[in-house]
Amino acid sequence: MKLNGVFIEDTFAEAFGMKAARIVVTARDATWARHAGQAATGFATSVIACGCEAGIERELDAGETPDGRPGVALLFFAVSTKELAKQIERRVGQCILTCPGTAAFAGLEAGEPLPMGKALRYFGDGFQIAKVIGGRRYWRVPVMDGEFLCEETTPMVKAVGGGNLIFVAASAAAALAAAERAVAALRRVPGVIAPFPGGVVRSGSKVGSKYKALPASTNDAWCPTLRGRPASALAEGENCVLETVIDGLTADAVADAMAAGLRAACEVDGLRRVTAGNYGGKLGQFHFKLREILERAPCY
């Protein structure tokens, strides 16, 4: 199957069940909300070594936030409830509590509650104040610029992590252009993030390594400098491969994002084919078949 002359492989992206939470961070202006969001979602590209995968889902206008100030919606994904709770406590505590003028709110309406202000309130050393407003409990923690207001808990939901698209191109410029277009398109879909830098990853990995200590290592089949070896997946003229990884609150959100990214990427000259990463279908419970997701109606 071809889309705009780009070959779409008959394969699927294999994704996994994860636990996720959305946190809304507001500040006096969009710049400081962005600072807090970027810090809180920093070093959160992969659960392999970061503890969680996180990103800024989107920026929020003043009219969309609980306190009527500009903000950002952040999504956090982890492999377990315990790890997600730990990451949220650390990241909100170290990156949002510390950022001037910010406040943190739960961004999902329902789900298993994870502690947020409930844990961070102790920073107030006894001077913290609990307030219940409209049935939701908040903590007001005194800090040097006034108060840090933080909702007591944030709901956690089951989610999907590891949706992906792999772009195989004739040149590095074409691969990057395709990946950039894909990321720009998929980020318009609500409820998803692309957690790698700029949404793009160049170091796709395979499970295991010749070195016992490593759980993952370079995906040598897709490395152009190893093209020509028997195990290489690359053909003549395929000189650069980039990937985008997508985590979403629901399987539908991931599928919509993959479809949007795939369609956008295929408009780039020099893109030879698009494929997806999987482990033979035995590890992940979600399979996103590339040719099937293209049948979805474009939603964004």
Place this chain on the structure above:
Amino acid sequence: MLLRLTLRQPPPGRISLAGIVPDRLATMSTAEIERLPLRWGRETPALGEFFSVAGTPGPHLVFEGMDARFCDAARGMAAGECEIEGEAGDFVAAELAGGRVTVRGSVGAFAASGMRGGELHVSGDAGERLGAALPWLAAGMQGGRVIVDGNAGARCGDKLRRGEILIGGDAGDFCAARMVAGTIAVAGRAGAHAGYGMRRGTLLLFGAGVALSPTFVETAFVSEVYLRLLRRHWRASLGEGAFAARANEAAEWCGRRWLGDLASDGRGEIIVLT
């Protein structure tokens, strides 16, 4: 389904309406409701002696032509809606656990005392000790919301533990005294000794400045996010009324903040908005 209890004759004395709540009456017939005993000292006159009963028992109960000598109206109600047309006596909506009570008139003392949930809306004035604790209890109101369009008497919110009391007019002396937590807002003036012995909680005053005890210390006014949340919540959830009108008057809330009562736990706050 609406059940209407209309006053036939004024009560001879102070009569308790404890137990006359929609969730209890919903399962009874009209005849059974008329036979329900009321408490008047040692006597137990039937409800039918004072009220005519009409309509269908269900989640909605209306008292028409109430008299202030009836006390305990809607006391302990857990669900449904109770409307009271006229004056109501003491302990209206005391120990309320859920549902909504509307009084188109004034209420006596100890209204909403021990309230745990639901909402009480009084279009007239409230007597003393609105939402306050009984003398032998550690906590007064423990949840829910009380809105009074008129004035509230002395010791409003005494030992308030949780919930909101919103006063559209003035509050008497010792407003928010010995408050443990929760929120009290007064659109008019508060009387003397506001916040006396306050441990925690918030007293918001929209009226002119109040003479505070020296055991309150002024702090910086930097509770912007909290006040924004409160304001948006009130805008969304309060209908019309004196308090809502005053709260929504100013485009932005700004003012001064005091911390106290330092003679007690000292973690309460009084915010005077201008």
